[in-house]
Amino acid sequence: MAAPIRTIHHVARDQCHLAWDRSIPPVVTIDSGEVVTIDAVDASGGQLGPGSTLADLRAMKLTLCDPVQGPVFVRGAMPGDTLQIDVLELTTADWGWTAIIPGFGLLAEDFPEADATLKIWRLEGGFARFADGIVIPLEPFCGEIGVAPPWEGATSTIPPGPHGGNIDTRHLTVGSTVYLPVFAPGALFSMGDGHAAQGDGEVCGTAIETPMRITVRLTVRKDLAIPELQFRTAGPLASRTNTAPYYATTGHGPDLMASSRTAIRAMIVHLQRTYGLSRTDAYMLCSVAADLKINEIVDAPNWIVGAYLPTSIFAP
Amino acid sequence: MAAPIRTIHHVARDQCHLAWDRSIPPVVTIDSGEVVTIDAVDASGGQLGPGSTLADLRAMKLTLCDPVQGPVFVRGAMPGDTLQIDVLELTTADWGWTAIIPGFGLLAEDFPEADATLKIWRLEGGFARFADGIVIPLEPFCGEIGVAPPWEGATSTIPPGPHGGNIDTRHLTVGSTVYLPVFAPGALFSMGDGHAAQGDGEVCGTAIETPMRITVRLTVRKDLAIPELQFRTAGPLASRTNTAPYYATTGHGPDLMASSRTAIRAMIVHLQRTYGLSRTDAYMLCSVAADLKINEIVDAPNWIVGAYLPTSIFAP
16 A cells, blocks of 8 residues: 655645746745645636636736746755656646637737637546537646746746746646756745646647646755756556547648648648537647647758647547 | 458559659559559668668768659549548568768757768567667558649659658558648659658658558548648557657757757757667667657747657666
């Protein structure tokens, strides 16, 4: 029988910050190897809830979005060390949201102000129902995992950096181990931005956003030096959706960003044509379920990016 | 009991061409829905063999590389249609090669002339042994799948294009269905460049290159119009390597190409440090086994590319 996880440290829902900044005082101090629980607010910082409407999305202040919970000071962590984060437990709320936010996302030019959309999900039994016959299995992870950056001053929590931050990497589910370089004494670790499910890329700019209850073990690694984020996944990738064929669209050309857009645009057309989805629904479905891969990056001058949609999300 | 595949059409090993060009006369003419077998030479065009050495690689003429077998004229195919290619059978030879070719590959700048490397593999029992304790399961597919391009004149078989070509997409294994737009009467389909295994990206520029015996069914789809390559995979992705945790390295920043390089450079260091590989071996192992994914492409201005190495290839 495994010993129960012993937690004596906790970061509460209101212990969050809106910038990565080494001057933010820690809310908790722990020894290396200790476990912390974190009660993380959703990416809207509590501005959206299960009863929210499009009007609430339009009124949402982007400056209050993507808060992270912490910081946690880990005794002994010094610049040059690596912080190892073992993801022990992740529990979503029973609701989540996905949105098309004007000006944000891979296809921001294609989805202007009039296309602003808010979708509220009910998360139940390990699944989120998108529409009749389309069900997304939950594979929870946190979009934000980071430490204080290597520089002074406040840095937005929106872009990721050498310190991690908004890494939005879907494979960091329970059982994974995350490695980040330490830049400040104590590392000053924070985490948040719960995602119940997401495709590689998070193309519309939002996943299934949800409050998240987090348990992690934080360990200082003096024997390991890494240039930036590395991780070990819990097991096979996308184990809940990688169970049946995928349908893939592609974009080729000398620019990987342009090819990513081409691939997602083609997938949106495929979803409209094959499943009768609206284009805004199709775009959001890509964000929560389709994976962007680089098929080839060496056959100069044209690379290929593929958008891979798991057909397992569609009822037979 | 399934009916055996009935084949009456064949493209022989010497029926290959070194450019995509709508003026190349077809070697075989078939009806829509018929099956063709293709005896495909390897990507060196037969310049390398199971006994080849580095001297042979250095003497290899790049102008003779990446030949494709065909073209096959499919009756009824007209511009605007879609050609559906069902991949029915793929059989590798009992040997293959992987090389670091100077001037070619994602990290060409890091691996100059002196790093030219040729590795000959023995392919046996569905596996290729890389080194003691490192075994790559074979997941064969063809790098080149294409039709005559939308323009006149000869186009290199190295870069992919709207007509497909050197798409190097590892998920097109037996049982997959590939869709390409038709640009010329008869489509003028060709295929080749057998790969016994490859990671997403093919980062060193070569996979496990091998002669391949191919069986495909070609069908004209007048009911489907697509902008460029699309496909349906045979089943779950990377089913032979996606069986255990992955170790991933990442690169972040505003340029996906630079971030891809950063991620692969970090993976090479990881492989050197963890498994004692030389840097040339590590680079080749990335090419045949590691997958490049776009973790996030929306948290402006920094995107994240991850290189994912399946730990299942390492003996416990």
